[in-house]
Amino acid sequence: MERAAVFDVDGTLVDTNHLHVVTWWEAFRQAGHDVPMHAVHRAVGLGSSDLIAHLLGEDRDREQDDALSAAHKALYGQYFDRLPALPGAGELLRRLHHDDWTVVLATSASGSELGALRRAIDADDAIADTASSDDVQQGKPAPEPVEHALELAGAPASRAVFVGDTVWDMRAGAKAGVRCVGVLCGGIPRADLEEAGAQAVYADPADLLARLATSPFA
Structure with missing residues (x-):
């Protein structure tokens, strides 16, 4: 067996966790959300949709979710080669x-x-x-x-x-x-x-x- x-x-x-913290923080900042880095750190490990829901709440403007995920992906992608x-x-x-x-x-x-x-x-x-x-x-x-x-x-x-x-x-x-x-x-x-x-x-x-x-x- x-x-x-x-x-x-x-x-x-x-x-990579702190890279995720910084790039998620920046993605939220660009979208007009003030999310503390310590809160982002505690949410790292969740999938993108769950992380956004965890940090912004269920009553957020969900039409922003895809743009937030895309912004994080683009920012984090800058580190892929290192x-x-x-x-x-x-x-x-x-x-x-x-x-x-x-x-x-x-x-x-x-x-x-x-x-x-x-x-x-x-x-x-x-x-x-x-x-x-x-x-x-x-x-x-x-x-x-x-x-x-x-x-x-x-x-x-x-x-x-x-x-x-x-x-x-x-x-x-x-x-x-x-x-x-x-x-x-x-x-x-x-x-x-x-x-x-x-x-x-x-x-x-x-x-x-x-x-x-x-x-x-x-």
Whole structure:
């Protein structure tokens, strides 16, 4: 029976969360919205539509949503050729692949953005598949992205570990019934990750790799 190692990407494997904060902040600013950066940071990890709804509320002018998403995409796209992988990201995926885990990415990114993230990680030889935002009806914190990743891996929830950096990741993984591992490199506090369902928390991929033998992957 397959074992699935499911990974969020932004803030977990690639150091992009603060780029998202700045580019979303600028997109909101251009549209006339004063949204504090700390609030944007807490919303990173949600899909575009959910992030906008979370920050502007349900009573917002929804006709602006597409323009806001497009502005963020254009601003963030300026960084595609220099997105930095987090320490140990590629090495961790290769080690798990070597240890017979089926590695699947579960991310709200798609298209050229996903391609840029995969180039940054530089571990395509270890990645079996990707569950992107194009593949599901509801993004995190709904369990659907993680459940779809398990389907792609051919593994049950009882033989899966999900690694992420936000409370949205932990909630999605907990709802999907998998073991959840948090990393601090996305900027979310340990206590918040644990409260949302993280069974273990590490500094970054390199820290998880160094302590793999005593982690939920053991």
